[in-house]
Amino acid sequence: MSRVLLTGASGFVGRATAVxxxxxxxxxxxxGRNPAAMPxxxxxxxxxxxxxxxxxxxxxxxxxxETLIHAAWSTEHGRYWSDPANLDWTARTLGLVRAFxxxxxxxxxxxxxxxxxxxxxxxxxxxxxATTPLRPHTLYGAAKHAMALLVGAYCGTxxxxxxxxxxxxxxxxxxxxxxxxxxxxxxxxxxxxxRTTSGRQVRDFMDVRDAGAAIAAIARSDRTGAVNVATGxxxxxRAVAETIGxxxxxxxxxxxxxxPDRPDDPAYLVADVGILTGEVGFRxxxxxxxxxxxxxxxxxxxxxxxxHGH
Amino acid sequence: MSRVLLTGASGFVGRATAVxxxxxxxxxxxxGRNPAAMPxxxxxxxxxxxxxxxxxxxxxxxxxxETLIHAAWSTEHGRYWSDPANLDWTARTLGLVRAFxxxxxxxxxxxxxxxxxxxxxxxxxxxxxATTPLRPHTLYGAAKHAMALLVGAYCGTxxxxxxxxxxxxxxxxxxxxxxxxxxxxxxxxxxxxxRTTSGRQVRDFMDVRDAGAAIAAIARSDRTGAVNVATGxxxxxRAVAETIGxxxxxxxxxxxxxxPDRPDDPAYLVADVGILTGEVGFRxxxxxxxxxxxxxxxxxxxxxxxxHGH
Numbered sequence: 001m002s003r004v005l006l007t008g009a010s011g012f013v014g015r016a017t018a019v020x021x022x023x024x025x026x027x028x029x030x031x032g033r034n035p036a037a038m039p040x041x042x043x044x045x046x047x048x049x050x051x052x053x054x055x056x057x058x059x060x061x062x063x064x065x066e067t068l069i070h071a072a073w074s075t076e077h078g079r080y081w082s083d084p085a086n087l088d089w090t091a092r093t094l095g096l097v098r099a100f101x102x103x104x105x106x107x108x109x110x111x112x113x114x115x116x117x118x119x120x121x122x123x124x125x126x127x128x129x130a131t132t133p134l135r136p137h138t139l140y141g142a143a144k145h146a147m148a149l150l151v152g153a154y155c156g157t158x159x160x161x162x163x164x165x166x167x168x169x170x171x172x173x174x175x176x177x178x179x180x181x182x183x184x185x186x187x188x189x190x191x192x193x194x195r196t197t198s199g200r201q202v203r204d205f206m207d208v209r210d211a212g213a214a215i216a217a218i219a220r221s222d223r224t225g226a227v228n229v230a231t232g233x234x235x236x237x238r239a240v241a242e243t244i245g246x247x248x249x250x251x252x253x254x255x256x257x258x259x260p261d262r263p264d265d266p267a268y269l270v271a272d273v274g275i276l277t278g279e280v281g282f283r284x285x286x287x288x289x290x291x292x293x294x295x296x297x298x299x300x301x302x303x304x305x306x307x308h309g310h
Numbered sequence: 311m312s313r314v315l316l317t318g319a320s321g322f323v324g325r326a327t328a329v330x331x332x333x334x335x336x337x338x339x340x341x342g343r344n345p346a347a348m349p350x351x352x353x354x355x356x357x358x359x360x361x362x363x364x365x366x367x368x369x370x371x372x373x374x375x376e377t378l379i380h381a382a383w384s385t386e387h388g389r390y391w392s393d394p395a396n397l398d399w400t401a402r403t404l405g406l407v408r409a410f411x412x413x414x415x416x417x418x419x420x421x422x423x424x425x426x427x428x429x430x431x432x433x434x435x436x437x438x439x440a441t442t443p444l445r446p447h448t449l450y451g452a453a454k455h456a457m458a459l460l461v462g463a464y465c466g467t468x469x470x471x472x473x474x475x476x477x478x479x480x481x482x483x484x485x486x487x488x489x490x491x492x493x494x495x496x497x498x499x500x501x502x503x504x505r506t507t508s509g510r511q512v513r514d515f516m517d518v519r520d521a522g523a524a525i526a527a528i529a530r531s532d533r534t535g536a537v538n539v540a541t542g543x544x545x546x547x548r549a550v551a552e553t554i555g556x557x558x559x560x561x562x563x564x565x566x567x568x569x570p571d572r573p574d575d576p577a578y579l580v581a582d583v584g585i586l587t588g589e590v591g592f593r594x595x596x597x598x599x600x601x602x603x604x605x606x607x608x609x610x611x612x613x614x615x616x617x618h619g620h
Contacts, residue, residue: 154449
């Protein structure tokens with residue numbers, strides 16, 4: 001057992017990561033503003049990373065965690081791609097990482113995104129950590145990539161290990177209601193038409209519980225550098241919508257093509273997962289159908305946790 | 311005439327940039343801790359960018375400059391490649407840029423470095439802004455590249471223009487005494503042996519006065535994106551040392567090969583300057599021989615300005 005400090009522990013990805021860490025027997029301290037939203041078993045470090053980062057620094061000096069997993073970030077749906085808060089998160093991350101290393105920390109896992117890759121050159125090839133060009137086209141992608149560059153270079157000067165988990169499309173517990181899976185599930189469950197694009201875009205969908213377990217596995221491995229966190233399975237968006245249609249019994253309400261496809265949306269965005277499965281040794285356990293069934297059931301039984309975390 | 315805010319205005323690159331701006335008729339406010347070291351004609355904004363950045367924010371809100379040239383950074387010889395202060399400078403830069411844009415700023419020029427390019431793939435090719443891979447191998451290079459990525463992406467969301475000047479090897483007025491040209495000049499002027507590597511490495515040397523004029527020209531142009539600031543002329547380090555030997559009359563004291571070549575030092579590091587000369591319309595005016603004569607004369611007449619700025 002090692003001491004892990006997890007930021008964003010009350011957010012979408014952070015909560016699932018905490019569950020994965022606890023299941024593996026780790027001791028987890030979770031940074032966040034809302035300790036009630038952290039999984040049971042997490043020791044809360046109540047702090048606003050943007051507003052009052054000093055509380056975290058105080059904790060670092062006292063508790064001297066060995067591993068830092070930095071899942072906190074602004075990810076408000078529809079806004080985060082170009083939110084100027086991406087600048088503040090990058091700046092705060094650099095201060096956090098420096099304080100962690102100076103307090104004796106040994107390993108850092110940062111959370112990145114498939115939006116770091118150059119989406120204009122993919123064709124039908126999966127994104128590979130070592131060879132796909134990194135050329136983010138959004139402020140969010142640029143901030144995550146810049147953070148990874150800097151944290152990696154800094155760790156290189158200090159002997160601290162750094163891995164960077166690049167997330168693809170996640171869905172599941174605690175997802176913001178305006179995102180794809182919740183918005184489809186909510187519309188169909190409410191008996192309302194669900195207007196979508198053609199749905200021809202091919203994506204890599206992962207249940208957030210698997211993603212959390214994968215991040216925990218990366219943190220517990222000695223792998224450094226970038227690691228795609230995804231299933232490696234190409235799925236058309238249309239197939240996700242149709243599955244949700246079946247699960248809700250309201251396929252009749254799906255209106256494919258009612259919204260135009262976006263010209264800047266890549267046709268194919270899927271991960272190569274050779275590093276995750278081969279080097280880290282993690283394989284997802286939740287099929288897309290089971291994951292969507294779980295998500296639909298959660299929205300059926302109530303509004304679910306509409307958290308604005310990662 | 312537009313209002314330009316120049317950070318690092320008392321540093322190596324900042325001073326030369328201020329001179330270039332003033333010569334072009336610009337109104338220049340200079341941020342720095344040491345107003346006495348700023349060129350006459352610069353309006354000082356006394357502030358410690360790392361310690362007390364709020365003074366700059368106050369100025370921005372009041373004076374509302376149109377253009378920001380950000381030349382401040384830690385560049386202490388022998389230390390800056392892996393100085394953790396690179397993290398702090400990146401973080402401060404993001405805050406500065408955001409405050410500048412929110413105060414109505416229109417154009418930003420950041421200062422980058424040839425160390426952003428992947429030095430392991432150059433062969434005998436010049437570095438080209440659009441096609442040479444960007445893969446910094448140092449914390450300094452990573453920080454400058456991360457800054458450019460983030461500032462560029464942020465400006466893209468706000469309509470503010472951003473250019474990024476990538477400096478190659480500069481020498482001249484105000485250079486730190488331990489760097490190549492001053493250390494050779496000082497040794498030979500003092501009648502002491504100058505131990506060097508083989509000197510076979512090929513570099514792109516530019517007088518800092520030309521570099522300052524080039525940065526001023528970039529700021530006054532409407533060019534966006536990366537611009538190499540260099541001469542485009544390949545020169546072996548040995549030729550620089552031999553010229554200093556001639557200028558001091560002490561070629562006999564040069565000991566080539568007395569120090570081992572560093573294995574991570576690229577054999578050829580020269581800029582393609584098509585964008586600078588073609589798009590920006592700037593051409594250097596100081597020959598290497600004239601520039602070195604000027605530098606040697608400065609070290610002959612005294613210790614010179616051994617400033618620790620950029």
